[in-house]
Amino acid sequence: MTDRLYYHGSFLHNFDAEVRSVLETPRPALILDRTAFYPTSGGQIHDTGWISQPDSESKFRVTEVVDTEDGHVVHYLETPLKDVHPGSRVRGEIDSARRRDHMQQHSAQHVLSAAFVRLFDMPTVSFHMAEDYCSIDLDTPSLTQSQIEAAERLTNEIILENRPVDIRFTSREEAAALGLRKLPPVERDQLRLIDIHDFDLTTCGGTHVAHTGQIGSVLLRKSEKVRHGYRVEFVAGLRAVATARRDFSTLSETAALFSANIYDVPQQARKSLDEIKLLHKQGEQAREDLAAAQAETLLAEVPERNGHKLVVRTFSNRDLNFLKLLAQRLTRQGASVALLASASPQPALVFAQSAGQPYDMAALLKQTLTKLGGRGGGSKDLAQGGAPNAEGLASALAKAAQALSA
Numbered sequence: 001m002t003d004r005l006y007y008h009g010s011f012l013h014n015f016d017a018e019v020r021s022v023l024e025t026p027r028p029a030l031i032l033d034r035t036a037f038y039p040t041s042g043g044q045i046h047d048t049g050w051i052s053q054p055d056s057e058s059k060f061r062v063t064e065v066v067d068t069e070d071g072h073v074v075h076y077l078e079t080p081l082k083d084v085h086p087g088s089r090v091r092g093e094i095d096s097a098r099r100r101d102h103m104q105q106h107s108a109q110h111v112l113s114a115a116f117v118r119l120f121d122m123p124t125v126s127f128h129m130a131e132d133y134c135s136i137d138l139d140t141p142s143l144t145q146s147q148i149e150a151a152e153r154l155t156n157e158i159i160l161e162n163r164p165v166d167i168r169f170t171s172r173e174e175a176a177a178l179g180l181r182k183l184p185p186v187e188r189d190q191l192r193l194i195d196i197h198d199f200d201l202t203t204c205g206g207t208h209v210a211h212t213g214q215i216g217s218v219l220l221r222k223s224e225k226v227r228h229g230y231r232v233e234f235v236a237g238l239r240a241v242a243t244a245r246r247d248f249s250t251l252s253e254t255a256a257l258f259s260a261n262i263y264d265v266p267q268q269a270r271k272s273l274d275e276i277k278l279l280h281k282q283g284e285q286a287r288e289d290l291a292a293a294q295a296e297t298l299l300a301e302v303p304e305r306n307g308h309k310l311v312v313r314t315f316s317n318r319d320l321n322f323l324k325l326l327a328q329r330l331t332r333q334g335a336s337v338a339l340l341a342s343a344s345p346q347p348a349l350v351f352a353q354s355a356g357q358p359y360d361m362a363a364l365l366k367q368t369l370t371k372l373g374g375r376g377g378g379s380k381d382l383a384q385g386g387a388p389n390a391e392g393l394a395s396a397l398a399k400a401a402q403a404l405s406a
């Protein structure tokens with residue numbers, strides 16, 4: 001069993017220890033007789049830091065810290081230490097900025113979970129700490145925005161009151177009589193309690209601030225329905241400041257696009273979306289009108305031969321949807337065959353015939369595309385496809401037209 005120094009205080013950042021085991025696969029790692037490094041557990045992510053040897057200037061980065069089933073703490077290293085064996089003395093140093101961040105998040109979680117219980121009788125069933133945000137899952141059938149804001153307010157009040165946060169050890173029997181928020185399901189002789197003075201008492205193995213004021217502040221963000229209740233995301237301490245800074249930058253950038261005040265962004269965005277919808281509708285109508293007019297002109301230009309009109313046309317700049325629209329207009333009434341192509345924005349082809357005409361557009365297109373190195377398909381009356389480049393489109397269309405009259 002590794003002696004866990006962090007159990008007794010979260011502000012111990014440097015310690016001396018003796019090496020118990022040196023592991024080499026899959027990654028270099030050390031097991032020590034004692035450690036201040038917190039391993040990932042109880043929702044809290046692990047510390048990082050450095051391990052060094054006496055009489056050596058070099059420090060070795062600790063990238064991950066994990067618990068083993070038999071009670072050891074494994075320190076994974078970026079590179080292996082030289083000349084280290086069981087019995088060697090080493091020195092550990094915790095990354096204090098990362099540790100402080102984890103303390104702020106975890107203590108904030110205790111206050112927040114207690115606030116949800118006190119205000120709305122909503123117990124926390126799980127806690128998750130990620131690199132950039134944290135979340136708790138609440139056992140509740142519903143959760144309103146005003147409840148979220150009330151819990152956030154109470155949590156920040158408890159933070160401002162700067163209440164002491166003590167670590168206590170007690171037996172399971174004593175703990176049951178103390179009225180804990182949560183008792184661990186596993187039987188253990190001694191329980192470690194985190195006592196937020198007159199507000200929350202719960203069992204926990206994590207690292208915590210010494211006074212609630214050190215949490216700084218808490219900001220609740222997204223909430224969503226999950227399988228057994230509601231998940232609430234939050235950020236505390238310097239993370240709350242960093243998140244608010246990022247939110248502000250995003251909002252400022254968006255506001256600048258609208259030349260608006262940040263608080264007018266939703267209104268401006270709504271207005272722009274309405275305008276886009278209207279323009280889209282007008283654009284669709286204009287395309288329909290253009291296709292109808294162009295179809296009329298094209299049909300007037302060609303004579304009827306073998307009982308139908310054959311329209312062959314390569315455009316320089318029409319998209320596939322317009323070609324389809326035009327093909328529909330050309331073949332909707334009367335008897336006609338349309339072989340259409342456009343060079344840009346993407347080289348595209350649409351072959352169509354009026355219902356009842358004898359050809360096979362899909363087969364004709366396939367034949368044409370084989371020569372162009374393109375791909376496509378469709379039905380007997382309407383087929384579409386694309387080519388890798390616009391070269392040879394017009395002559396390919398002419399050949400397809402010849403094949404029809406052959």
Ligand SMILES: [Zn+2]
Pocket residue numbers: 042106110203204205206
């Ligand atoms: Zn905890």
